[in-house]
Amino acid sequence: MADKNLLLIFRNPPFADSSNRDTLDIALACSAFDIPVSLIFLHDGILQLTRGQQSKPLQQKNLLNTFNALAMYDINQLFVLQSDLQRFELTTADLSVDCQAISDSKMAQLLRQSDRVINL
Amino acid sequence: MIFSLLIYASQNSGQAEQTALRFSRSALAQGHKIHRVFFYGETVSALSNLKITPRDEIDITRQWLDLAADDDLDLVVCISAAVRRGVLNQQECDRHNRSAANLAAGFNLSGLGQLADAILSSDRLLTFGN
Amino acid sequence: MSDANFETLHIINKTFSNGALYADCCKAVLPGDAILLIESAVYSACTLQATELVELQVPLYALEVDIQARGISERIHSQVQAINDDTFVSLTCQYKKSISWF
Numbered sequence: 001m002a003d004k005n006l007l008l009i010f011r012n013p014p015f016a017d018s019s020n021r022d023t024l025d026i027a028l029a030c031s032a033f034d035i036p037v038s039l040i041f042l043h044d045g046i047l048q049l050t051r052g053q054q055s056k057p058l059q060q061k062n063l064l065n066t067f068n069a070l071a072m073y074d075i076n077q078l079f080v081l082q083s084d085l086q087r088f089e090l091t092t093a094d095l096s097v098d099c100q101a102i103s104d105s106k107m108a109q110l111l112r113q114s115d116r117v118i119n120l
Numbered sequence: 121m122i123f124s125l126l127i128y129a130s131q132n133s134g135q136a137e138q139t140a141l142r143f144s145r146s147a148l149a150q151g152h153k154i155h156r157v158f159f160y161g162e163t164v165s166a167l168s169n170l171k172i173t174p175r176d177e178i179d180i181t182r183q184w185l186d187l188a189a190d191d192d193l194d195l196v197v198c199i200s201a202a203v204r205r206g207v208l209n210q211q212e213c214d215r216h217n218r219s220a221a222n223l224a225a226g227f228n229l230s231g232l233g234q235l236a237d238a239i240l241s242s243d244r245l246l247t248f249g250n
Numbered sequence: 251m252s253d254a255n256f257e258t259l260h261i262i263n264k265t266f267s268n269g270a271l272y273a274d275c276c277k278a279v280l281p282g283d284a285i286l287l288i289e290s291a292v293y294s295a296c297t298l299q300a301t302e303l304v305e306l307q308v309p310l311y312a313l314e315v316d317i318q319a320r321g322i323s324e325r326i327h328s329q330v331q332a333i334n335d336d337t338f339v340s341l342t343c344q345y346k347k348s349i350s351w352f
Contacts, residue, residue: 002240003240004239004240006239009349011270011271011274018161018162019128019161022128022160022161022201025200025232026232026235028232029231029232029233029235029236030232030235030236030239032233032236033233033236033237033240035236035239035240042274043270043273043274044270104277107277107278108277108278108279108280109280111258111278111349112257112258112280114347115346115347116239116245116347117258117347117349118126118245118247119247119349119350119351119352120128120161120247120249121343123342134263134289134290135289136263136289136352139263139288139289139313142315142335143335143338143339145335146335146336146338146339147339149336150336150339150340152339152343244342244343244347244348245347245348246261246342246348246350247348247350248350249263249350249352250263250289250352
């Protein structure tokens with residue numbers, strides 16, 4: 001394992017821009033370099049994870065397939081905020097990817113414990 | 121201190137690249153090292169050598185090259201970001217059978233592994249974006 | 251090599267109108283961190299706009315060149331320290347890591 005861990009922040013809703021895909025690609029590349037990678041979804045970022053998305057009519061790739069495949073890359077640490085779940089009237093059962101729901105203060109600790117943070 | 125920079129910005133909006141350039145100049149002047157500057161996302165669109173900068177505006181790409189010439193900077197452009205935006209080196213031009221290579225000389229196309237390496241090899245990673 | 255005494259340098263470059271961005275950043279700030287306002291974010295260093303950031307009780311910095319470019323030197327909150335590019339570099343050395351919010 002590498003001596004530095006990496007936290008990636010997702011803050012944008014699905015289909016809005018390329019930052020979500022670009023951040024995911026960083027996750028996969030860094031994992032291949034044995035860098036321990038965690039993901040956290042803040043604010044609109046959580047909307048990427050909700051069930052029932054059908055991207056076909058938009059002729060866009062659905063990133064959910066990649067999010068669901070992250071375990072194969074040993075990326076198992078996915079976090080959302082309890083406060084964001086409440087904001088959008090969601091529970092973790094509404095998310096199609098396994099995530100840990102954490103408090104705002106736990107999020108601050110997570111950021112502190114991370115050696116590198118990329119927030120596109 | 122060894123720095124690496126991740127540039128994730130559009131040259132048409134914001135001043136992220138100008139800030140990154142000033143930061144780089146100051147860091148180098150203070151004797152720090154810049155391991156790599158990694159250009160990602162929309163940033164790479166502006167690295168075409170077909171780009172014409174209006175005479176009364178600053179050509180940022182030129183400024184990166186000037187800095188690189190003075191201080192031997194490793195300017196790496198994400199290959200997947202570049203190819204999808206039509207910014208090709210000769211190798212990619214041949215591979216995809218296109219009419220011309222247009223990546224500005226002085227920049228190198230490579231994969232995201234170069235960003236991972238930059239994370240591992242540097243004391244600090246700074247992101248400049250918009 | 252790391253001579254860092256402090257934790258995270260949060261670098262913001264958007265105006266205070268980007269509420270979600272500031273909300274997320276402020277949630278993440280802990281004692282030992284600092285906030286650096288650059289580019290359009292230097293407007294958040296103005297007296298009234300800076301109030302919420304001042305309440306976080308961490309060091310606040312803003313890039314002088316961006317303040318001057320916008321002609322707001324006279325309006326900067328007394329708790330915000332204007333810094334030049336060299337100090338920007340020094341800060342990134344003093345803090346273990348930076349997080350950019352844009």
